[in-house]
Every structure is written in C-alpha cells, then in structure tokens.
Amino acid sequence: MPLPAVADRPQRWDQPFSDKMTDGDVARILKISPFSDIDESKFTSAVALDGILRNDARILNCQAGDIIIREGDWGNSAFFILSGAVHVEIEPPATSLPDAILGRRQNKPKTLFHAFAQLFNNHREPEFRDMSSRQLAGQVGTRGAGESMRIYLQDVGAVIDRFKTVRLEAPKFFGEIAALGRIPRQATVFAEGDVDLVEIRWQGLRDIMRKDDGIRNHIDHQFRSNALETFIRDVPMFQNATQDQIEKLLRETKLETYGNYDSAKPFKDLAKEGIDSGLVDEPIVAEEGHHPNGVILIRSGLARLSQKYHHGHRTVSYLTPGGQIYGFEEIAESARTGKMVPLQLSLRAIGYLTVCVVPTPLIEEHVLGIKPGQRLTTSGPASSDQTPTQKDNSESRDVDNNLLEFLVEQRYVQGTATMLIDMDRCTRCDDCVRACSTAHDSNPRFIRHGPMYGHYMVANACMHCADPVCLIECPTGAIHRERLGGQVVINDQTCIGCTQCANNCPYDAIRMVPIRDQIGNLIRDKKTQFPLIQATKCDLCIDQLGGPACARACPHDALVRIDMRDRTTIGDLLKK
C-alpha cells in the first residue's frame, strides 16, 4: 500500500519577490527614513520587518528614461525612492505622453480603403509579425531581460521639456494607492537619471502599515488627499455636498479591503470550484439582519448581494465599482420609521474587494438632511426614488436567478465585453470566427466554444474584465488597457512572450502563439534558437471600423458582446 504523500506546508515567503535581495540591501533600506523610524519590536518574529523587506521587496536600479509605471496599468506593488529622482507626469489626459513613446499599441482606426484592402493584404501564414517595423518603432526601447526587462523613453530631456511633470526625489513613496486599492495607476512615472528604488509587494506594505503608525498615516493621508476626494465627488448622492461636507466625509470615511489579493490564481481556483463551493469562502462585508453601520461604496473589485434562502444563500445581484451603493435604503427606512431596519441582503467579496464605508450619521446628516434622533418626513429624498441598489436588484430580477448564479460563480460578471451566444439562434455558421480572422490578419482571436448555461454559451473570448488580472505581472506593460475605450490590448512591439498574462487569465482567453515571418518560417530567438512566442487575444477590433467584427457578422443576432455591469442590458437580452 503506498504511503500517503506528505509535504511541508507552503509558507508565505517560499517564493520571495526577488531572490537577489541581500542582507546588505535590507540594511541599506533600514537606514533611510521612514524605514529607520519604524519600531522593529512591534513586529512578530514570524513576520519581522527585515523578513518583509527581504522577501516582499526588491531593489530596482533604473536608468534615465526607464518607465517605472504607466498611467492606466495595473500593479500590485508600491515604490520607494532610495536614491535619485523620478518624474511623475501630471498633464491632463488629452495632452499626456503619447502612446507610442510609452510602448502602448497605437490604435488608429483603419480608413475605408485600408479596411477594404484587408481582403487582399491579409497574410496567408498564421501569426505573421513584421520584424522590420518592430525595429523601426524607434520611439520606445527595451532593456534588460526576463523579469527585469523594462521599456524606456529614448529622449528623457525632451520629454521633461515638452510635458508637464513633477519631480520626486529620495526618500519618497509612490504607487501605493493603486497597489493597495487594486485600481489602475493614476500617472506615468519615469526615471530622471540613475535611480535606486525599493519595490514592495502590497502584502509587505500592508504588514508594515499595520505595525507602524508613521507609514500608515502617510499612506492614509495620501489616499484621503488624492484618491478619496475624487472618488467621493463621483458618487451621485454626494454631488451636491458643500466643501465642508466633503471634508468631513473625507475625514470619517473608512477604506476597507476584503478577500484575497494574490494574483489571479486563487480567483482562477474559485471560478473552477463553481457553484458547489457555496459562499463559505467569500468574506462577508455586511451581513443580512445586522444593523447598517454606514453606506458601502464599491471602490474596486466585485461584490455579491445574497439573501438567505432555506439552508443556503441565493444570489440576488452583484455590485461593481461605479456609483453602486449598499445599505442606503435601510438607513433611510430607519430614519423614516424611527425603528432600526436591519440589512435586507448580505454583501460578500468575490475575489479582492475594496470598499469605502460612509458612517450612518454622515448619511443621515448630509444625504437625508436630518440630525441624529430626528425622523425623516415622507417627502424626504429617500422616499422619492429608488436607490441605486434597489434599482439594481429590480433589474436583476429580470435575469433568471440560476443564470445569475452561474454568471457570478464563474466570475463572468467581470466582463465589460463578454461574448454571449444564444445557441438557440446560432446556426454554427462560423461567420463570427471568419470575420474575426479577417479583422486580425487571418488569425481568429477567439474560439466559438465555452461553458454553457441553458442555451447561452459564454464563448472563449477575452471579456475585457473590469478588474483585468492579466495586466498585473506583465514586465513590459505590453498588455494594457486603452485609455479611451478601456479595451485590454496587447502591443506586439513590446510583448516578450513571458506568458504571465496567459497564466493569470482565469478564463484562458489569452493564447501564446509562435510568430512567423513573411514566408511562414518560425521566428527564432537569436541566442537560444527557440521559436519566439507572443500573447494574443481579442482586442474588440479596436482598429476596425464599426466595432467588434464578430457581433456585426452574426446574421441571427445570436452573438452579443455584453457589459455585465449593466444588468438592464442583460435582462433585455434574455427577454429577446
């Protein structure tokens, strides 16, 4: 009888951020403020400060022009300048650094002539790449190799002269808000000259923040002064608030995070576990039947609204960032009746979730317009209209409950352009695949196959997720989100074929393909002679006239690209 397999339990730092960190590097960091001001005795021996720095941090040596972070990209680490200076671009988007010099794909819509010419100009060989145009791209360069490969600006001086930037000198943090909040980077940062940086994984930064008031206060201040105000002002219920009220909101609003942040892998596992997993693994943000402590605003991530149903929980709806709120109607009803109205639904984090909690007294005072202890009159704001959450719930009722469970369990609700095919209408003609192929130089970028619920198929095509985990570990930023349309696209010029994005995608929507030259020969690496591979995926026909070719080519209205955040559209679609 074979012996049961045994193994050491995996530990947090089995895989350090970098295996090149030395004791000398850690000592160097600990000599510089604010790290030198941290009281090391507050840390436990299991998660000691030097352990965090050794395992969750790495030293980056950047040269002039190296792009450290780009506006709009995703990242899970913050940076601290050890020596040298960096520039943060602060121009408004319309006049910001052009895509070409940031290594982003340039997506000019084709002219009618160029669109038509595809009929004759498409290559016969699959995955053709023009290596000459790669060398001529010119404005952006790459240096380094593997993990440390990065893109750089070729003429830093000209960029600094031409574009408005702010200079940050050592010692200074940057990039921490996006890392902790899992939101896109707010600005592009590049090295002025030789710069030494400490890059800290968000987990390490989180642990330091827990133990050290100085760093926590610094980051909290940064968050409240930079990110929270913009976020609060975008919430419809606070749009009429005065400056005094906004300042009070900024002081008292709490930022909370739930769930597992670590890359896409736990997310991938969760998606694979499916409906059988129940909701036990999802952290509860607020529970049905409890008193509402405040209104919850989704800042990033995805949350499930569920309700007790016999011995389980039934998914009623889901919340995504963008004005959706939770708990307001209960607070308003409490104010109206004078009795405590408990929360009617539970809110759970799916994957990683960041929320802002605006305390109940602030809502009563600034939104409902009453003082503590007062009751709301029937003509008050809460009685006049449905709140966003109520509206969302009523819209979700149009969607078959089991289908909603399927979409949430499999995380398809992440998609902003999910390919949904009604197989009761689809004649399997593959016009969609042919159209996709024609629009991408004879290379189809999706497979008309995928999981089905009833007669609906979620095809194997990039959904352009609201929270695109594929972006997180790309070393060159080749995979990025378009600034205007938000599409997730790959720049062939800077994709180094590391497969990080394909491995991270929970839906296997990114495929690695060997690339070929004009006559169909595999293009090989000069050094290793191995074929070069690159990541490919649906780009929503960003450079084509008229939008996604697949949806336009479907003769039977069976295929749609649907934004899952919009429950009304899903309801309408299912009622078709």
Place this chain on the structure above:
Amino acid sequence: MTSIKRRRWRNIRIFLLLCILVLAVHFVLNVSMYPSAWLSGWVLLALILGLASYNARKKLTFIPLARSSTWLQIHIYAGLLTLPLFLVHIEYRPPNGVFEVSLALLYLSVFLSGVFGLILTRVIPQRLTTRGSEVIFERIPVYINKLRTEVESYVLESVSETDTTAVPRFYLNRLQAFFERPRHFWLHLVHSNRPRQALLTDIKALGRYLNKAEQERMLLIEDRVRTKDDLDYQYSMQVVLKLWLFVHVPLTYSLLIFAAFHVLLVHAFAGAIR
C-alpha cells in the same frame, strides 16, 4: 413583447404593405393598358441582385455596411417579396418555352431553397441545444476517434480480464462499424431513435451472458454508445445547416446568369413584340 418579436411584426407589416403595393401597381398598370411585365421584370431583377449581394456583404465584414443581421432581415423579406412580383411578372400563368420554363423553375428552386433554409436555421439550433453537448463541427471526427479508442480499450481489457470473447464479438458485430464514422444520418434528420434503441437493447440482451467484470465494461461501452449517438445527431444536423447554402448560393448564381440572358432576349426581340 420581446425585441425580436417586435421586429418580426414590424417587418411582416412592411412586407404585407409592399405586397399590396405590388398588386395595386400591377392592377393600375393593367387597367391603363401599360405592359406591366417591363416594370415588374426590372424590379424583380434588381431585387434578385440585391439579394445576391448579401453573400458579398458576408465577405466584407470589416466594412461598416450595417450589421449582418439587418442584411439578413432585408434578405428574408425582400426574398419573400419576389414571389408576388414573380407571379405578377408571369401574369399568374405558367411560362411557355424551354428557356422560360427553366428560368421559372430556377427561380422557384432558389426561392424554395431559401424558405427551406430559413426554416432549418430556425428549427435546428434549438434541437442542437437539447441533445448532446455543444461541439464544434470540425472536431466531431476527433471526438469519434477518441470514443472509439476508449471503447476498444474496454474491449481489450475485458478480454484480458475474463478470457472470453463475448464482448469482443459483440464489438466486432455491432459496434465497430458504429464507431467508425458518423452514422444514421437520415434517421437523425427525422429525429428517429431507432438505431440507438436497437443498440442499447442488444447491449442489454448481451448482459445476461456476461460476468460482473464484463458487465462493468459494457456499462462503460453503453455510455460511449449514447455519447456517440449524440455526436452523430449533432453531425447530421450541423451538416444540413451547412449544406443548404451550397444549394441556395449556386442556384442563385445560375438564376442570375439565366435572368441576364432573359433580359437580353427580351430586349433583342422587343421590337418584334411591339
């Protein structure tokens, strides 16, 4: 009412209005002694050319020429409208002469193949979602091959475990041909379950002569038989969905050639008629 039903009712109303218009114009022209065949003929030809251009639109997917579904709706109702136009054009009488009869038959073939195709595209997809799992047509042979390999391995295991030939004999006599390629094409088209039931009955009947190990193997084989039958069903239905266009499109091109020749003849002999 759903958006697709709304669209259907709107299009039917427009179609009926156009039918009435065609008949009314024909009536007015007849009353005024104007030769309506000229007008109806040219309109009919223009419509047929427009209908045929849908095939070109399908190839020009990258040009924003309205959605393919919009084109298909126009294609369907314009196609249906050709029937009253055709009847008006031939003055409700069967044509005479070999060429005219051939042309009329060709038109009717295109029309009927179109209507047949429309019915197929509305009926078959719903059938495909209710039987077997969704499968890409081109991969069906791969799945069949996989099933055959699995069944053959069960048969071989059965021989090595029990040293009897009941299962291999049954495989050679009843299952080998079944697993070779897609089977029962026509029966699947008419939704017949007879071959499947016959095989399953034979498998059940064989059970009484098998020991426990062989029965276990046969249960696995039975499961593969059901899967293969579902694959055959998918194959038959998808073949029909793909093949009807290979009838409709070439017939359309033939019709265009005949129609062009018809126009030539009509104009060549127009003086004689006058």
